[in-house]
Amino acid sequence: MQKKRKTGRIVLLVCCLLLAVGGGVLALRGDVRFRMIHGITRALSRGTMPEETAPACRSVSLDALLALPETTLRYDLMLIDPAHPLPEDFLPSLEEYGDSGVRATKETLAAYAALAADALEKNGEKLLVTAAYRTEEEQRAAIAEAGELAASVGASEHQAGLALDLCVRGYGGYSFLKTAAGRYANANCARYGLTVRYPADRTAITGIAYEPWHFRYVGLPHAGIMEENALSLEEYLAFFEIDAWYGYEDYLLSRQEGPVFSLPENASSVLLSPDGTGNWFLTVRL
Ligand SMILES: [Zn+2]
Helix, strand or coil: CHHHHHHHHHHHHHHHHHHHHHHHHHHCCCCCCEEEHHHHHHHHHHCCCCCCCCCCEEEEEHHHHHHCCCEEECCCCCCCECCECCCCCCCCCCEECCCCCCEECHHHHHHHHHHHHHHHHHHCCCCEEEECCCCHHHHHHHHHHHHHHCCCCCCCHHHHCCEEEEEECCECHHHHHHCHHHHHHHHHHHHHCEEECCCHHHHHHHCCCCCCCEEEECCCCHHHHHHHCCCCHHHHHHCCCCCCEEEECCEEEEEECCCEEEEECCCCEEEEEECCCCCEEEEEEC
Protein backbone atom coordinates (compact mmCIF):
# COMPACT_ATOMS: atom_id res chain seq x y z
CA MET A 1 0.00 0.00 0.00
CA GLN A 2 2.78 2.33 1.03
CA LYS A 3 4.76 1.35 -2.04
CA LYS A 4 1.74 2.13 -4.21
CA ARG A 5 1.39 5.55 -2.62
CA LYS A 6 5.09 6.22 -3.12
CA THR A 7 4.85 5.18 -6.78
CA GLY A 8 1.82 7.42 -7.09
CA ARG A 9 3.76 10.34 -5.65
CA ILE A 10 6.64 9.73 -8.06
CA VAL A 11 4.26 9.55 -11.03
CA LEU A 12 2.61 12.76 -9.85
CA LEU A 13 6.00 14.43 -9.44
CA VAL A 14 7.09 13.35 -12.92
CA CYS A 15 3.80 14.63 -14.37
CA CYS A 16 4.24 17.97 -12.62
CA LEU A 17 7.79 18.24 -13.94
CA LEU A 18 6.64 17.44 -17.46
CA LEU A 19 3.89 20.04 -17.20
CA ALA A 20 6.30 22.62 -15.86
CA VAL A 21 9.06 21.93 -18.36
CA GLY A 22 7.28 21.10 -21.56
CA GLY A 23 3.57 21.31 -20.95
CA GLY A 24 2.83 23.41 -23.98
CA VAL A 25 4.70 21.12 -26.31
CA LEU A 26 3.18 17.93 -24.99
CA ALA A 27 -0.28 19.35 -25.09
CA LEU A 28 -0.13 20.12 -28.79
CA ARG A 29 0.51 16.50 -29.75
CA GLY A 30 -2.48 14.34 -30.52
CA ASP A 31 -5.36 13.95 -32.89
CA VAL A 32 -7.24 17.19 -32.43
CA ARG A 33 -7.07 19.12 -35.67
CA PHE A 34 -7.74 22.53 -34.22
CA ARG A 35 -6.86 23.89 -30.82
CA MET A 36 -6.57 27.12 -28.97
CA ILE A 37 -2.90 27.42 -28.11
CA HIS A 38 -3.53 30.04 -25.45
CA GLY A 39 -5.84 27.62 -23.64
CA ILE A 40 -3.30 24.83 -23.35
CA THR A 41 -1.61 25.86 -20.13
CA ARG A 42 -4.89 26.51 -18.36
CA ALA A 43 -6.41 23.30 -19.69
CA LEU A 44 -3.47 21.23 -18.55
CA SER A 45 -3.84 22.50 -15.03
CA ARG A 46 -7.39 21.14 -15.11
CA GLY A 47 -6.18 17.88 -16.60
CA THR A 48 -8.21 18.28 -19.79
CA MET A 49 -7.53 19.60 -23.25
CA PRO A 50 -9.77 22.04 -25.07
CA GLU A 51 -11.14 20.93 -28.41
CA GLU A 52 -12.60 23.49 -30.73
CA THR A 53 -14.41 23.20 -33.99
CA ALA A 54 -12.06 23.51 -36.92
CA PRO A 55 -12.51 26.66 -39.02
CA ALA A 56 -14.45 26.25 -42.26
CA CYS A 57 -11.81 26.00 -44.96
CA ARG A 58 -11.58 25.93 -48.73
CA SER A 59 -8.82 24.44 -50.88
CA VAL A 60 -6.55 26.77 -52.83
CA SER A 61 -3.52 26.11 -55.01
CA LEU A 62 -0.24 27.87 -54.27
CA ASP A 63 -0.69 30.13 -57.30
CA ALA A 64 -4.25 31.01 -56.30
CA LEU A 65 -3.13 31.68 -52.72
CA LEU A 66 -0.32 33.97 -53.86
CA ALA A 67 -2.69 35.82 -56.18
CA LEU A 68 -5.12 36.71 -53.37
CA PRO A 69 -4.96 40.39 -52.40
CA GLU A 70 -4.90 39.42 -48.72
CA THR A 71 -1.81 37.20 -49.12
CA THR A 72 1.73 38.37 -48.35
CA LEU A 73 4.72 36.15 -49.06
CA ARG A 74 7.57 36.57 -46.59
CA TYR A 75 10.27 34.36 -45.14
CA ASP A 76 9.84 35.14 -41.44
CA LEU A 77 9.53 31.51 -40.34
CA MET A 78 12.13 30.00 -42.61
CA LEU A 79 14.56 27.70 -40.87
CA ILE A 80 18.05 28.55 -42.11
CA ASP A 81 20.97 26.36 -41.03
CA PRO A 82 23.54 24.07 -42.67
CA ALA A 83 20.89 21.36 -43.15
CA HIS A 84 18.40 23.92 -44.50
CA PRO A 85 20.43 26.37 -46.60
CA LEU A 86 18.91 29.26 -48.50
CA PRO A 87 18.08 28.56 -52.14
CA GLU A 88 21.04 29.62 -54.31
CA ASP A 89 19.03 32.29 -56.09
CA PHE A 90 17.47 33.63 -52.88
CA LEU A 91 17.23 37.42 -52.90
CA PRO A 92 15.68 38.98 -49.80
CA SER A 93 13.61 42.11 -50.00
CA LEU A 94 15.73 44.64 -48.10
CA GLU A 95 15.53 48.17 -46.82
CA GLU A 96 18.20 50.40 -45.34
CA TYR A 97 17.97 51.78 -41.81
CA GLY A 98 18.10 55.50 -42.50
CA ASP A 99 21.40 56.03 -44.31
CA SER A 100 23.33 53.85 -41.87
CA GLY A 101 24.27 51.20 -44.40
CA VAL A 102 22.45 48.66 -42.18
CA ARG A 103 20.17 46.57 -44.38
CA ALA A 104 17.56 43.98 -43.42
CA THR A 105 13.93 43.24 -44.19
CA LYS A 106 11.52 46.09 -43.48
CA GLU A 107 9.92 44.16 -40.60
CA THR A 108 13.28 43.31 -39.01
CA LEU A 109 14.32 46.97 -39.08
CA ALA A 110 10.97 48.11 -37.66
CA ALA A 111 11.29 45.60 -34.81
CA TYR A 112 14.81 46.85 -34.08
CA ALA A 113 13.69 50.50 -34.16
CA ALA A 114 10.95 49.83 -31.59
CA LEU A 115 13.20 47.70 -29.36
CA ALA A 116 16.05 50.22 -29.51
CA ALA A 117 13.72 53.14 -28.70
CA ASP A 118 12.33 51.35 -25.63
CA ALA A 119 15.77 50.17 -24.48
CA LEU A 120 17.07 53.74 -24.74
CA GLU A 121 14.11 55.19 -22.88
CA LYS A 122 14.24 52.60 -20.10
CA ASN A 123 18.00 52.16 -19.74
CA GLY A 124 19.58 55.23 -21.30
CA GLU A 125 21.74 53.01 -23.51
CA LYS A 126 21.80 52.83 -27.28
CA LEU A 127 21.44 49.45 -28.94
CA LEU A 128 23.77 49.37 -31.93
CA VAL A 129 23.73 46.97 -34.87
CA THR A 130 27.06 45.23 -35.50
CA ALA A 131 25.77 42.93 -38.26
CA ALA A 132 22.58 42.85 -40.30
CA TYR A 133 22.17 41.66 -43.90
CA ARG A 134 25.29 40.05 -45.30
CA THR A 135 25.78 39.23 -48.94
CA GLU A 136 27.24 35.87 -49.87
CA GLU A 137 30.64 37.59 -50.25
CA GLU A 138 30.33 39.29 -46.87
CA GLN A 139 29.37 35.96 -45.30
CA ARG A 140 32.50 34.43 -46.82
CA ALA A 141 34.55 37.25 -45.27
CA ALA A 142 32.82 36.74 -41.90
CA ILE A 143 33.74 33.04 -42.02
CA ALA A 144 37.37 33.92 -42.79
CA GLU A 145 37.38 36.32 -39.84
CA ALA A 146 35.39 34.37 -37.26
CA GLY A 147 36.08 30.80 -38.37
CA GLU A 148 33.58 28.39 -36.89
CA LEU A 149 31.61 31.17 -35.23
CA ALA A 150 30.12 32.26 -38.56
CA ALA A 151 27.62 30.02 -40.32
CA SER A 152 28.59 28.60 -43.71
CA VAL A 153 27.55 30.40 -46.89
CA GLY A 154 23.81 30.02 -47.46
CA ALA A 155 23.26 28.82 -43.89
CA SER A 156 23.26 32.22 -42.21
CA GLU A 157 20.12 34.11 -41.22
CA HIS A 158 22.09 37.27 -41.95
CA GLN A 159 22.00 36.39 -45.64
CA ALA A 160 18.21 36.41 -45.49
CA GLY A 161 18.10 39.87 -43.91
CA LEU A 162 16.23 38.41 -40.95
CA ALA A 163 18.97 38.62 -38.31
CA LEU A 164 20.64 41.40 -36.37
CA ASP A 165 23.68 41.27 -34.12
CA LEU A 166 23.36 43.92 -31.43
CA CYS A 167 25.69 45.52 -28.92
CA VAL A 168 26.03 48.54 -26.67
CA ARG A 169 29.13 50.61 -27.46
CA GLY A 170 32.09 48.88 -25.83
CA TYR A 171 29.96 45.84 -24.93
CA GLY A 172 29.81 43.36 -27.77
CA GLY A 173 29.59 39.58 -27.68
CA TYR A 174 28.88 38.06 -24.28
CA SER A 175 29.63 41.34 -22.48
CA PHE A 176 26.43 42.66 -24.12
CA LEU A 177 24.65 41.04 -21.16
CA LYS A 178 26.60 43.26 -18.76
CA THR A 179 24.55 46.20 -20.02
CA ALA A 180 21.00 46.98 -18.95
CA ALA A 181 19.99 47.50 -22.59
CA GLY A 182 21.47 44.11 -23.53
CA ARG A 183 19.53 42.40 -20.78
CA TYR A 184 16.41 44.33 -21.76
CA ALA A 185 16.77 43.19 -25.37
CA ASN A 186 17.22 39.56 -24.33
CA ALA A 187 14.27 39.63 -21.93
CA ASN A 188 11.83 41.60 -24.08
CA CYS A 189 12.68 40.97 -27.73
CA ALA A 190 9.67 38.66 -28.22
CA ARG A 191 7.33 41.64 -27.79
CA TYR A 192 8.89 43.09 -30.93
CA GLY A 193 8.68 39.89 -32.99
CA LEU A 194 12.32 38.97 -32.38
CA THR A 195 13.78 35.86 -30.79
CA VAL A 196 17.15 35.07 -29.25
CA ARG A 197 17.79 32.50 -31.92
CA TYR A 198 20.63 30.59 -30.25
CA PRO A 199 19.76 30.29 -26.54
CA ALA A 200 22.16 28.84 -23.99
CA ASP A 201 19.96 25.83 -23.25
CA ARG A 202 19.24 24.90 -26.87
CA THR A 203 22.72 24.50 -28.34
CA ALA A 204 22.13 20.76 -28.91
CA ILE A 205 19.09 21.63 -31.04
CA THR A 206 20.36 24.68 -32.90
CA GLY A 207 23.92 23.39 -33.31
CA ILE A 208 25.13 26.92 -32.52
CA ALA A 209 26.78 28.19 -29.34
CA TYR A 210 24.88 30.64 -27.15
CA GLU A 211 24.63 34.01 -28.90
CA PRO A 212 22.85 36.58 -26.72
CA TRP A 213 23.59 39.22 -29.39
CA HIS A 214 21.97 37.48 -32.37
CA PHE A 215 18.28 38.30 -32.83
CA ARG A 216 16.11 36.70 -35.48
CA TYR A 217 12.91 38.25 -36.75
CA VAL A 218 10.04 35.75 -36.77
CA GLY A 219 7.19 38.22 -36.28
CA LEU A 220 4.10 38.13 -34.10
CA PRO A 221 2.49 36.15 -32.66
CA HIS A 222 5.26 33.58 -33.23
CA ALA A 223 7.96 35.24 -31.13
CA GLY A 224 5.51 35.48 -28.23
CA ILE A 225 4.47 31.83 -28.40
CA MET A 226 8.10 30.74 -28.63
CA GLU A 227 8.92 32.87 -25.58
CA GLU A 228 5.91 31.64 -23.56
CA ASN A 229 6.80 28.01 -24.26
CA ALA A 230 10.61 28.42 -24.26
CA LEU A 231 10.87 27.02 -27.78
CA SER A 232 13.64 27.41 -30.31
CA LEU A 233 12.56 27.96 -33.93
CA GLU A 234 13.30 24.28 -34.62
CA GLU A 235 11.04 23.19 -31.77
CA TYR A 236 8.35 25.73 -32.65
CA LEU A 237 8.03 24.48 -36.21
CA ALA A 238 8.03 20.83 -35.09
CA PHE A 239 5.25 21.70 -32.60
CA PHE A 240 2.74 22.10 -35.46
CA GLU A 241 1.11 18.98 -36.82
CA ILE A 242 1.13 19.25 -40.62
CA ASP A 243 -2.18 20.51 -42.07
CA ALA A 244 -3.82 21.16 -38.68
CA TRP A 245 -5.08 24.61 -37.70
CA TYR A 246 -4.28 26.20 -34.37
CA GLY A 247 -5.83 29.25 -32.75
CA TYR A 248 -3.84 31.81 -30.82
CA GLU A 249 -5.42 35.09 -29.74
CA ASP A 250 -7.02 36.33 -32.95
CA TYR A 251 -4.66 34.41 -35.22
CA LEU A 252 -5.14 31.10 -36.97
CA LEU A 253 -1.89 29.24 -37.58
CA SER A 254 -1.12 26.26 -39.76
CA ARG A 255 1.89 24.49 -41.17
CA GLN A 256 1.05 22.81 -44.46
CA GLU A 257 2.80 20.78 -47.09
CA GLY A 258 1.04 22.28 -50.13
CA PRO A 259 0.93 22.70 -53.06
CA VAL A 260 -2.82 22.72 -52.33
CA PHE A 261 -3.62 24.56 -49.12
CA SER A 262 -6.60 24.65 -46.82
CA LEU A 263 -7.50 28.25 -46.11
CA PRO A 264 -10.14 29.47 -43.65
CA GLU A 265 -13.11 31.18 -45.27
CA ASN A 266 -13.18 34.91 -44.44
CA ALA A 267 -9.42 35.19 -44.02
CA SER A 268 -8.71 38.92 -44.09
CA SER A 269 -4.93 38.58 -44.10
CA VAL A 270 -2.68 35.65 -44.90
CA LEU A 271 1.04 35.67 -44.30
CA LEU A 272 2.64 32.79 -46.17
CA SER A 273 6.19 31.78 -45.28
CA PRO A 274 8.21 28.80 -46.45
CA ASP A 275 9.52 27.04 -43.33
CA GLY A 276 12.77 25.87 -44.90
CA THR A 277 11.88 22.20 -44.51
CA GLY A 278 9.68 21.98 -47.58
CA ASN A 279 6.50 23.00 -45.80
CA TRP A 280 4.74 26.35 -45.57
CA PHE A 281 3.58 28.33 -42.59
CA LEU A 282 0.30 30.23 -42.76
CA THR A 283 -0.43 33.04 -40.31
CA VAL A 284 -4.03 34.07 -40.81
CA ARG A 285 -6.35 36.70 -39.37
CA LEU A 286 -10.08 36.55 -39.98
ZN1 LIG B 1 24.41 37.01 -35.98
